[in-house]
Amino acid sequence: EPEVTQTPSHQVTQMGQEVILRCVPISNHLYFYWYRQILGQKVEFLVSFYNNEISEKSEIFDDQFSVERPDGSNFTLKIRSTKLEDSAMYFCASTPPAGTYEQYFGPGTRLTVT
């Protein structure tokens, strides 16, 4: 069964460094999302992406964040200058083209900023 994959599974970085989190959505899906989940807290929407542009973004998704679909398979989230409070699980999700809004999540990348 097709699934969303994410790399790396765990990333440790120093405050102020740039990180790129990678996702490979399910191949025929058209909508892509990034979420974060701080330990013990709820899943928070960051950004949605369709047709090579951002559809919606939350207040969390400020100028420090950017997303890109550099090729036909990868979807990336870049954090330009990491802060301690960026430490969280980051999930990628994708939705099939049938208009059902069903989201299929990847296993997540645990980002630790020291």
Add this chain to the structure above:
Amino acid sequence: EDQVTQSPEALRLQEGESSSLNCSYTVSGLRGLFWYRQDPGKGPEFLFTLYSAGEEKEKERLKATLTKKESFLHITAPKPEDSATYLCAVFWGGSGGSYIPTFGRGTSLIVHP
């Protein structure tokens, strides 16, 4: 104030003891309500989508229902393997013409054998 509220926060059941989880929402322009299961350290796993009041969906021991301002996830005769956090999310109209997903804090379910 949370736009999606789930209750209870935690629920302990004995195997076979049926119960319900609640999700209430205050957003406008609802496009759909979703239930997910999340195991520790893993990504949410899609369970159900509900689009309109009165709709019901079933999968094994789970049944989801939707009214105008809340949804229930009924668990019938649960087993220990049903232990997980159950997440509710609503998708509602965004300013960009798309939709915004908003999650509740989840209900942590433990089923004792």
